[in-house]
Amino acid sequence: MKPQIKFIEILDFLRDYGKRYYKDSNKIEDKDQKQEMIALKELGRERVKEFLKVANYFSSKGYMYEKTASQWLDGSRRAIRDYLWIELKNPLKRSYSTSISIFAERVNSQIRFRVSLEIKDKDSEIDVFNRHNKYMDILDSAHTNFEYFVSVNGNSALKEVEKNEIASTIEKAKKREYHKLQIGRSFSYNDVLEMSSDRLLKSIEDAVEELQLYYNRAVEDGTEDHGINSNRASLIGGNVMNDKNIILYGPPGTGKTYNTVKYALAIIENKSFEQIEEEVDGAGYEHVFLRYKEYKDKGQIAFTTFHQSFGYEEFIEGIKPVVDDENTGEIKYALEPGVFKAFCDSASKLKVVTSNDADLISGNPTVWKISLEGAGENPTKTDCFRNNCIRIGWDHLPKHIEFDTTCDTSTVRDMLIDFQDTMSIGDIVLSLFNKTTIDAIGIVIGDYDFDDSLVEYKRKRAVKWLATNIRENIYALNGNTNLTLRTLYKLNRINSSDLMEIIEKYPEISSNSSSNSISVEREFNNYVFIIDEINRGNISKIFGELITLIETSKRLGKDEELTAILPYSKKKFGVPDNVYILGTMNTADRSIALLDTALRRRFKFIEMMPQSLVLDDVFVHDIEISKLLEKMNKRIEVLYDREHMIGHAYFIELKEDPSIERLASIFKNSIIPLLQEYFYEDYKKIQLILGDVNKTDELKFIRSIKIDPNLFGASLETDIDDKDIFQINQDAFYNINSYTQIYDL
Known part of the structure; x- marks a missing residue:
C-alpha cells in the first residue's frame, strides 16, 4: 500500500x-x-x-x-x-x-x-x-x-x-x-x-x-x-540478497558456521556470495574474517546459539535480577532487552552525523530524562539551551561524589553518581517541560565538570542540542507513564530509534549550512543476526508472538508493516527492514521436515552438503582423502540417510598437516565417535561404512571377536555362542592400507 x-x-x-x-x-x-x-x-x-x-x-x-x-x-x-x-x-x-x-x-x-x-x-x-x-x-x-x-x-x-x-x-x-x-x-x-x-x-x-x-x-x-x-x-547495489531470513542446513562438518562469515559480508557489503568467495580464493579466508570481526565489533553482526534452555526472556525481553551496587550487594529486578531486541534497536538507531562524518551517538545509547531547574521555563534552562550544556545542583556537596559520600539522601547520591559517572558521551538527554512533555532533545558530548564560575547549578556536562524550545508529548512513547520531577533518571522504555519520529519533525536541525552542521538520519546499513543451531531451540518459546514480524513483507517500512506490543515493557516493537537473520541447522540433530512449521515457511533454506572436491589435492601418503570421504558418505546414505553424511570440514586441517598422525587423530576423536552416535553403536553397520568387512583383521578399524564360551562358566544357560563383541583396533589408525581399503576394495 x-x-x-x-x-x-x-x-x-x-x-x-x-x-x-x-x-x-x-x-x-x-x-x-x-x-x-x-x-x-x-x-x-x-x-x-x-x-x-x-x-x-x-x-x-x-x-x-x-x-x-x-x-x-x-x-x-x-x-x-x-x-x-x-x-x-x-x-x-x-x-x-x-x-x-x-x-x-x-x-x-x-x-x-x-x-x-x-x-x-x-x-x-x-x-x-x-x-x-x-x-x-x-x-x-x-x-x-x-x-x-x-x-x-x-x-x-x-x-x-x-x-x-x-x-x-x-x-x-x-x-x-x-x-x-x-x-x-x-x-x-x-x-x-x-x-x-x-x-x-x-x-x-x-x-x-x-x-x-x-x-x-x-x-x-x-x-x-x-x-x-x-x-x-x-x-541499490545489485547483489543485495532479497531474502531477509536464511538458514544454512546440512550434515555436521559441511561449513555452515564457516559460511555464515561469507554470507554476512555479502549482505552487509551488498555483494554477491560469489564475489566474497572470490576474495577468499584470492586473498585468503583470514582477510575476509578480519572484516567480519570489524563489523561484529561495530555491532552490525551479532552471534548467538540456540539451546534447550534459551527462551523469550533471553531473545526478546525479560525481567532479570541485577546487583544494584557492588558494596551493598542489593539485588533489584530490571527490565532488560534480549539479544535480538537489542540488536534490532541498534539497527534502527538514530544517527547524528557531523560535517566530518563523526557519529555523535554511542553504539547503544541510554536515554535520560533531566529536569533543568525543574519543569516549565526558567533561567537555568534558557542558559543551558543557549550554551549547549546541561546543569544540575546540590552545589553544597563535594565536587566529586563517591559511594560513601554523605549526601542529603541515598537517592540524591545515586543521581549525582549517575550524572558524573554513569552517563556517557553519546547518550541522549530529554529535558522535562511537564509530566507528559519534553522541551528539548540533546546528545551528551562532554565529561562531567564542576563549574565554579557559575552562581548555582554548577554540576555540568556539554551537550549538542538537536532541538530546543519544543513541546513533544512522550506519554505514549514512555509506556503511558508520566515523567516525574526527579532531576535525573533513565528512560528504560525509550530508545534512540523511538525518537526519530520526533526528530524528523524538525528537519532544519540537520542543516548543512555551517561548519558545525549535523545530519540526523536512521541507520541504513545492513545488519546480520546469526543464530547457530537454530533447530535446537524451542522456536515457539523463543520467538513467541514475534514470529510473524520477521517476515520480509511485515518488516518496518513495508506496505504490510506489523508491530506487536511487548508483554513486559508494553512497547510497540517491529523488526527493521535492514536486519537479516542468518541461521544454521545441523540435519543430523533434526530433520528439516521436523522443523517448526511457522519457522520453516518464513525462511529460505540453503542446503550445504559435503564437498569432497575441496579435498581433491589432499593426500596423506597414498591415501586420497576426497575418495575416502566420498565412499563413506555413499555408504551412510544407503545405510542411514543423506542428512547424516560426514562433512569435509573434519578433514580440512589435513591441508596444513597431511600426516598419518593427524589423520589418525581425526578418525579416533571425530569420525568413529560420530559413527557410534549415528548407528547407536551398531558396530556391524559401522564396519560396513569403513569397509572393514573386506579387510584382513589387522587392517580393520572395528574388529569382531567371538565370545569365549567359558567366560561365564559351565552354569550359564543363555546361548551366546553366536554373539560377537567389538573392539576398536588402535593400530589400524596408523596403517595406510586401513584407509585406502575404505575406497579401494
Whole structure:
C-alpha cells in the first residue's frame, strides 16, 4: 500500500511562500510578527514532512537518500526555498555527486514536480563531470521521451530544451560547451491536480526506473560487474540478497558456521556470495574474517546459539535480577532487552552525523530524562539551551561524589553518581517541560565538570542540542507513564530509534549550512543476526508472538508493516527492514521436515552438503582423502540417510598437516565417535561404512571377536555362542592400507 501524500499542498507552499523572508521567532519582539514566523515555521515543517514521505517510500524499496537536501529554509536561514529536493543514490556510490533527484520546485511561473538525473555543481570537479557525462554515450534522443534541461554555465538557471534542439544540445553538452544537461520527466501543477496520490507516486516511480540505466553509467568506476543492468537491484547495489531470513542446513562438518562469515559480508557489503568467495580464493579466508570481526565489533553482526534452555526472556525481553551496587550487594529486578531486541534497536538507531562524518551517538545509547531547574521555563534552562550544556545542583556537596559520600539522601547520591559517572558521551538527554512533555532533545558530548564560575547549578556536562524550545508529548512513547520531577533518571522504555519520529519533525536541525552542521538520519546499513543451531531451540518459546514480524513483507517500512506490543515493557516493537537473520541447522540433530512449521515457511533454506572436491589435492601418503570421504558418505546414505553424511570440514586441517598422525587423530576423536552416535553403536553397520568387512583383521578399524564360551562358566544357560563383541583396533589408525581399503576394495 502506497502512502497518501498531499502533493498539491507541497506545490501550494512553494507557490505562496518560495523566496519569502523568514526570521527566527526567538529574535523577534513584535508579537504579531513573532506569531507569523512561528506559523510559517510550522507550515514549512509540515510540508517538508509530507515531501519526505516520497523519500521514505523509495527508502523502503532499498534506495538511499540524502536527508539534508530536504530543507524548507535556504542556506542563509533568512529565506524560504522555492524548491524541495531528494537525492536517490546507490548506497555503494553515496559519495558520488550524481543522483536521481526528485524536485518540487517553482521556476518562474511554473510550479511542478520533476525527476531528473542530477549532479551537484559545487561538489564536482571536471573529472567528476566527465564520469557523470558518460550517460550521454548511451542516450538516444530519437528513442526516448525524456524532457531535457540545460544550464549554460554554473550560475545559470536550468532551461527546458525545445524538441528540435535536443540532438544538438546533447552534442554541445558532450563537448562541455554547456555546463550540464539533465534528463527526466516533469509533472505540472495541473497534472498534479488531475492525478490521485497513488497515480502520481507511481508515475514518479516509473520515471526513476527509466533513469536507472543512465544513472548506472554515470557512476561507473570499474568496480561493477560487467554490463549494464537496468533493473532496480542495480541502483541499490545489485547483489543485495532479497531474502531477509536464511538458514544454512546440512550434515555436521559441511561449513555452515564457516559460511555464515561469507554470507554476512555479502549482505552487509551488498555483494554477491560469489564475489566474497572470490576474495577468499584470492586473498585468503583470514582477510575476509578480519572484516567480519570489524563489523561484529561495530555491532552490525551479532552471534548467538540456540539451546534447550534459551527462551523469550533471553531473545526478546525479560525481567532479570541485577546487583544494584557492588558494596551493598542489593539485588533489584530490571527490565532488560534480549539479544535480538537489542540488536534490532541498534539497527534502527538514530544517527547524528557531523560535517566530518563523526557519529555523535554511542553504539547503544541510554536515554535520560533531566529536569533543568525543574519543569516549565526558567533561567537555568534558557542558559543551558543557549550554551549547549546541561546543569544540575546540590552545589553544597563535594565536587566529586563517591559511594560513601554523605549526601542529603541515598537517592540524591545515586543521581549525582549517575550524572558524573554513569552517563556517557553519546547518550541522549530529554529535558522535562511537564509530566507528559519534553522541551528539548540533546546528545551528551562532554565529561562531567564542576563549574565554579557559575552562581548555582554548577554540576555540568556539554551537550549538542538537536532541538530546543519544543513541546513533544512522550506519554505514549514512555509506556503511558508520566515523567516525574526527579532531576535525573533513565528512560528504560525509550530508545534512540523511538525518537526519530520526533526528530524528523524538525528537519532544519540537520542543516548543512555551517561548519558545525549535523545530519540526523536512521541507520541504513545492513545488519546480520546469526543464530547457530537454530533447530535446537524451542522456536515457539523463543520467538513467541514475534514470529510473524520477521517476515520480509511485515518488516518496518513495508506496505504490510506489523508491530506487536511487548508483554513486559508494553512497547510497540517491529523488526527493521535492514536486519537479516542468518541461521544454521545441523540435519543430523533434526530433520528439516521436523522443523517448526511457522519457522520453516518464513525462511529460505540453503542446503550445504559435503564437498569432497575441496579435498581433491589432499593426500596423506597414498591415501586420497576426497575418495575416502566420498565412499563413506555413499555408504551412510544407503545405510542411514543423506542428512547424516560426514562433512569435509573434519578433514580440512589435513591441508596444513597431511600426516598419518593427524589423520589418525581425526578418525579416533571425530569420525568413529560420530559413527557410534549415528548407528547407536551398531558396530556391524559401522564396519560396513569403513569397509572393514573386506579387510584382513589387522587392517580393520572395528574388529569382531567371538565370545569365549567359558567366560561365564559351565552354569550359564543363555546361548551366546553366536554373539560377537567389538573392539576398536588402535593400530589400524596408523596403517595406510586401513584407509585406502575404505575406497579401494
